[in-house]
Amino acid sequence: MAPKRKAPASVNYADSTGAKSNKRSATSTPHKDHAIIDAIISPVKSVLDFNHKRVEEEYGIVQREFYPPEMSNERCRMYNDNEIPRPIEVLEKMIADSQTARDSIRPGKAIMHWFKRDLRLYDNRALSMASKLAKMEGIPLICLFVVSPQDYQAHLTSPARVDFELRTLAVMKKDLEELDIPLLVVTQEKRKAIPKFILETCEKWGIKNIFANIEYEVDELRREAGMIQTCLEKDINFTVVHDDVVVAPGQLQTGTGRQYAVYSPWFRSWVSHVHSHSDLLSASEEPGANPGNPRKYLEDIFETPIPLAPENKKLSAEEKKRFEKLWPAGEHEALSRLQKFLDEKVGKYKDNRSIPHGSHTAMLSVHHSAGTLAARTSVRMVRDANSTQRLDGGNPGIMSWISEVAWRDFYKHVLAHWPYVCMSKPFKYEYTNVRWEYNDEQFKAWCKGMTGFPIVDAGMRQLNHMGYMHNRCRMITASFLAKDLLIDWRMGERYFMEHLIDGDFASNNGGWGFSASTGVDPQPYFRIFNPLLQSEKFDPNGDFIRKWVPELDAVEGKAIHDPYGRGAKEIAQKNGYPQPMVVHKDCRERALKRYKDGIGRETA
Numbered sequence: 255m256a257p258k259r260k261a262p263a264s265v266n267y268a269d270s271t272g273a274k275s276n277k278r279s280a281t282s283t284p285h286k287d288h289a290i291i292d293a294i295i296s297p298v299k300s301v302l303d304f305n306h307k308r309v310e311e312e313y314g315i316v317q318r319e320f321y322p323p324e325m326s327n328e329r330c331r332m333y334n335d336n337e338i339p340r341p342i343e344v345l346e347k348m349i350a351d352s353q354t355a356r357d358s359i360r361p362g363k364a365i366m367h368w369f370k371r372d373l374r375l376y377d378n379r380a381l382s383m384a385s386k387l388a389k390m391e392g393i394p395l396i397c398l399f400v401v402s403p404q405d406y407q408a409h410l411t412s413p414a415r416v417d418f419e420l421r422t423l424a425v426m427k428k429d430l431e432e433l434d435i436p437l438l439v440v441t442q443e444k445r446k447a448i449p450k451f452i453l454e455t456c457e458k459w460g461i462k463n464i465f466a467n468i469e470y471e472v473d474e475l476r477r478e479a480g481m482i483q484t485c486l487e488k489d490i491n492f493t494v495v496h497d498d499v500v501v502a503p504g505q506l507q508t509g510t511g512r513q514y515a516v517y518s519p520w521f522r523s524w525v526s527h528v529h530s531h532s533d534l535l536s537a538s539e540e541p542g543a544n545p546g547n548p549r550k551y552l553e554d555i556f557e558t559p560i561p562l563a564p565e566n567k568k569l570s571a572e573e574k575k576r577f578e579k580l581w582p583a584g585e586h587e588a589l590s591r592l593q594k595f596l597d598e599k600v601g602k603y604k605d606n607r608s609i610p611h612g613s614h615t616a617m618l619s620v621h622h623s624a625g626t627l628a629a630r631t632s633v634r635m636v637r638d639a640n641s642t643q644r645l646d647g648g649n650p651g652i653m654s655w656i657s658e659v660a661w662r663d664f665y666k667h668v669l670a671h672w673p674y675v676c677m678s679k680p681f682k683y684e685y686t687n688v689r690w691e692y693n694d695e696q697f698k699a700w701c702k703g704m705t706g707f708p709i710v711d712a713g714m715r716q717l718n719h720m721g722y723m724h725n726r727c728r729m730i731t732a733s734f735l736a737k738d739l740l741i742d743w744r745m746g747e748r749y750f751m752e753h754l755i756d757g758d759f760a761s762n763n764g765g766w767g768f769s770a771s772t773g774v775d776p777q778p779y780f781r782i783f784n785p786l787l788q789s790e791k792f793d794p795n796g797d798f799i800r801k802w803v804p805e806l807d808a809v810e811g812k813a814i815h816d817p818y819g820r821g822a823k824e825i826a827q828k829n830g831y832p833q834p835m836v837v838h839k840d841c842r843e844r845a846l847k848r849y850k851d852g853i854g855r856e857t858a
């Protein structure tokens with residue numbers, strides 16, 4: 255059913271054939287736009303600064319220290335052998351154990367909904383519960399969002415994303431005001447100060463019930479478990495519920511009662527679970543007009559403005575304008591984008607989704623990630639557009655899109671079950687022993703889109719300009735960094751997070767795992783993408799490359815994929831486009847050996 259809210263206006267080593275040999279480039283002519291590119295990628299410097307300290311590991315391997323610090327293999331093993339509880343299990347136990355005590359708390363003078371990554375009014379589980387209780391008790395609902403610069407830093411949130419969230423909050427404030435619901439947006443420098451601030455706010459306004467949706471990163475799960483306890487001590491009922499996923503982590507298990515580690519059987523189980531629990535896709539009721547006399551009682555909150563972006567996440571005026579145009583904020587935009595995609599593109603999605611040029615996908619990831627659109631809403635609406643009214647059968651484009659949205663749930667399940675992926679550890683923690691390279695020059699060239707591999711460079715430049723990269727290019731660029739350059743995938747993962755507007759820890763970490771074979775790799779073999787073959791297959795006419803690598807605009811035909819190897823050297827050189835920085839065939843051999851050696855070694 256369409257929403258009521260209308261938009262206003264064990265590893266086998268195999269690989270594809272080796273690449274046509276490219277000449278190795280020692281130097282590259284500086285690109286004329288280097289100053290601009292340097293400015294765009296400036297956050298990369300923080301990556302390099304942050305990881306400057308190197309330690310000698312027992313094999314004489316030079317490793318970088320990562321933030322957050324790597325968890326030890328022994329502790330990872332303990333999680334996997336169920337010797338220590340996972341943060342999600344601690345939270346769920348806390349919810350269950352405290353239920354009776356929390357239920358006995360009588361509502362106070364107002365109810366609070368704490369917005370986090372659920373920035374919408376439509377189909378929001380916790381908000382709906384908060385609003386229902388407020389109406390039942392005839393007391394006002396107060397909404398809260400906390401801006402924490404330290405939290406943004408800890409999550410490596412990109413400035414583009416912070417800007418998107420603040421713009422969304424402005425839309426929400428207006429929508430909520432129409433319902434007489436005040437939205438308080440405050441800045442708290444330190445993330446650890448957030449719970450204390452919330453308790454003080456509750457005390458100030460006589461609030462006895464707080465509602466929020468669950469986030470699945472370790473720190474957030476632990477914070478929420480701690481807050482349930484602290485709130486109880488103050489006679490406050492803190493209720494957290496699942497909302498960010500269609501199916502909550504822990505609900506799907508293999509025949510032997512284990513967590514699925516491979517996508518396809520997990521997806522079959524996900525579809526069947528959703529079909530047998532139809533309520534999972536039902537929309538939550540939207541909040542209506544605020545009861546009580548909120549204008550009189552809460553005037554202070556109505557008058558508070560939306561804060562500016564914190565210093566550490568500010569965009570330049572030009573960037574702000576660009577991102578506003580590229581990514582209009584708020585849930586109305588999300589719903590109209592979704593509707594347009596369903597009306598115009600979903601039918602051809604299966605055939606076109608891997609083509610980076612043009613606009614064949616929904617471009618909804620920032621909305622799913624910031625919570626301006628629930629994944630549940632997307633799945634429900636696309637199911638309703640399917641002739642079978644189901645998640646299986648019917649339109650192939652629709653089925654394919656459902657399967658992509660489900661990847662989001664899959665990676666959240668992975669994060670909840672293997673929490674050490676949050677501590678700079680791959681899902682298969684043994685992969686920590688792969689000996690990585692830390693070549694800063696090569697890393698910088700990758701960040702800038704100056705590797706000499708046009709499809710890689712086009713993808714990276716799209717990211718630097720749009721805060722977004724097409725999924726196929728995310729896979730190609732990630733594979734190139736972790737396999738061809740053998741650079742520690744965690745540096746790439748971090749760079750992506752710091753630049754993506756749709757940055758989502760679980761999906762990004764999972765995507766790197768998939769592409770760098772460092773974690774969740776649903777393929778039973780070890781893949782090394784050949785950038786040239788990928789380029790020819792998914793950007794056959796070079797349209798995507800020409801759009802993002804203007805130095806190669808005048809290159810004709812198939813030479814676009816490998817200008818130095820296919821007779822377009824003069825044009826490329828004249829325009830300052832570098833020669834390929836490595837030879838793919840050699841890199842492939844090196845990567846196969848390095849990964850094999852690394853995976854064979856397990857340490858505690």
Ligand SMILES: Cc1cc2nc3c(=O)[nH]c(=O)nc-3n(C[C@H](O)[C@H](O)[C@H](O)COP(=O)(O)OP(=O)(O)OC[C@H]3O[C@@H](n4cnc5c(N)ncnc54)[C@H](O)[C@@H]3O)c2cc1C
Pocket residue numbers: 607615616617618619620622623658659660661662665723724725726728729732750754756757758759761762763764765766768769
């Ligand atoms: C290395 C790497 C890093 C990635 N990092 C992120 C990230 O930080 N945030 C993020 O949202 N996605 C990430 N992805 C997944 C994917 O690239 C984007 O979700 C997709 O490109 C978004 O474009 P779209 O909305 O047009 O997607 P569509 O193709 O229209 O898909 C619909 C929705 O499904 C979800 N989705 C699609 N593919 C995936 C996937 N592979 N994994 C998880 N969810 C998916 C997204 O929410 C997306 O909006 C990453 C993929 C890789 C390979």
